[in-house]
Amino acid sequence: MTHRILIVEDEPSIAELIAINLTHAGYDVEKAMQTDIALNMMRDQLPSLLILDWMLPGKSGVQFAKELRANDRTRSLPILMLTAKSEESDKVLGLDSGADDYVTKPFSPKELVARVKALLRRQSPVEDSGPLSVGPLKLDPSSHRVMAVWPNTEPQIVSLGPTEYRLLQFLMANPERVHSRANLLDKVWGNEVYIEERTVDVHIKRLRAALATSDCDRYIETVRGSGYRITKIPTQT
Known part of the structure; x- marks a missing residue:
């Protein structure tokens, strides 16, 4: 099964850079410029993973992540936070909001793809140790x-x-x-x-x-x- 990844990023050049690299890595990719558009795109089917920019028009990525974690349907959705903020306190805030991982701009596309692969791998069943x-x-x-x-x-x-x-x-x-x-x-x-x-x-x-x-x-x-x-x-x- 091909994983579907939703990128929520309001800078078209960055969204396109991410999309190109993920597509080359074999993923199906969709893009949204703000959270309300992303939410509509997730109504029928959830993506395998969400790449979410911190600073977005209307509602911030941090607030959106908190709302997704508070909803039973989206509680387990893997979230990779993307931001220009690099201070440790900012990283902690991003993770506290519900993100599973954190990538700081400017970023290496190769590293970002590696993090996406690692996050998706965590969704696969680990060695079954029984109940x-x-x-x-x-x-x-x-x-x-x-x-x-x-x-x-x-x-x-x-x-x-x-x-x-x-x-x-x-x-x-x-x-x-x-x-x-x-x-x-x-x-x-x-x-x-x-x-x-x-x-x-x-x-x-x-x-x-x-x-x-x-x-x-x-x-x-x-x-x-x-x-x-x-x-x-x-x-x-």
Whole structure:
């Protein structure tokens, strides 16, 4: 199946540069100059991935990303944020808004295509470890579903974005072990992509926020100076 990629970028020359390189890489590409046009294009069928410029007329890419993450239908849509802002605080804001990755202008088309490939690869099923269980959390790879199951209560679905799902799956497959940021980047993102270790912190924060709705965020622990782990018996109650 050929992946369909939607570029939301108001500078025609940049949108065309991206489109040409992605087309040469074998993707179907569509373009929109602002978010309302992009939303209309996604009504019937979602793209495989969204390349979203930060600064857009009408509604910013950051606000649009937040709205997509708040909607059940688009919550898992992979988003690559494209922007001229290069400060770390800007990168964190872009990731906090819901983006899965971040590319700064001016960019290398080769690097951008590599990041697109890496993001799409994360959507493919990882090695099937079978159903996983840590505390009240149950993860079923076959249905791609995470549930919080507490005694004497109805099971609750935990809604996760694609990166947070893979991060939780890896942690649950290796409970009680402390994983450094570098190790998580290697195992969850893949060591061929150009992502900073700070990105891990942002996605852990997003994972905890998703788990907090079912009181499961305390199962993800920070080990100061070392990294993160998922535990069967949290120290914080």
